[in-house]
Amino acid sequence: MGSTLLSSCGSARRSEPLKGAVNISDPRVERGRFVYMANCNHCHPGGEAGLGPALNDKPLPEFLLKTQIRTGLGAMPSFSEAEISDGDVRAVIGYLKQIRAADAKPM
Numbered sequence: 001m002g003s004t005l006l007s008s009c010g011s012a013r014r015s016e017p018l019k020g021a022v023n024i025s026d027p028r029v030e031r032g033r034f035v036y037m038a039n040c041n042h043c044h045p046g047g048e049a050g051l052g053p054a055l056n057d058k059p060l061p062e063f064l065l066k067t068q069i070r071t072g073l074g075a076m077p078s079f080s081e082a083e084i085s086d087g088d089v090r091a092v093i094g095y096l097k098q099i100r101a102a103d104a105k106p107m
């Protein structure tokens with residue numbers, strides 16, 4: 001389930017990046033948005049810098065995102081699998097790709 005999410009997210013918009021709005025028509029991206037709002041948004045508001053740095057302005061590789069979520073760094077807490085499942089980590093990463101592509105704040 002999760003691996004198909006990453007491949008479909010990664011390739012769907014390659015030639016034509018989204019502008020202006022976050023595409024949440026994919027239910028797994030919607031799930032990622034939900035997980036993001038619950039766990040990440042208070043420090044990375046809308047993907048922009050808050051207590052943590054902006055996430056929507058640089059192409060962070062997936063393994064790095066996953067490591068960051070699982071192990072934390074500095075002031076960022078770690079999230080165990082009990083807190084965010086592997087599937088939800090993939091959903092969040094898919095969502096982050098969308099906000100980077102759209103360069104827009106989530107609603």
Ligand code: HEC
Pocket residue numbers: 036039040041042043044051052053054055060064065068069073074075076077079084092
């Ligand atoms: C308590 C606040 C807090 C929460 C909650 C939080 N972060 Fe962070 N995040 C930070 C801080 C602070 C840093 C910078 C850490 C450092 O470099 O010392 C950071 C860094 C990052 C980075 C690396 C950015 C870069 O430029 O290298 C990523 C990716 C990231 N966070 C993703 C997430 C995701 C995804 C979530 C939700 C699952 C999340 N964060 C939740 C505070 C937070």
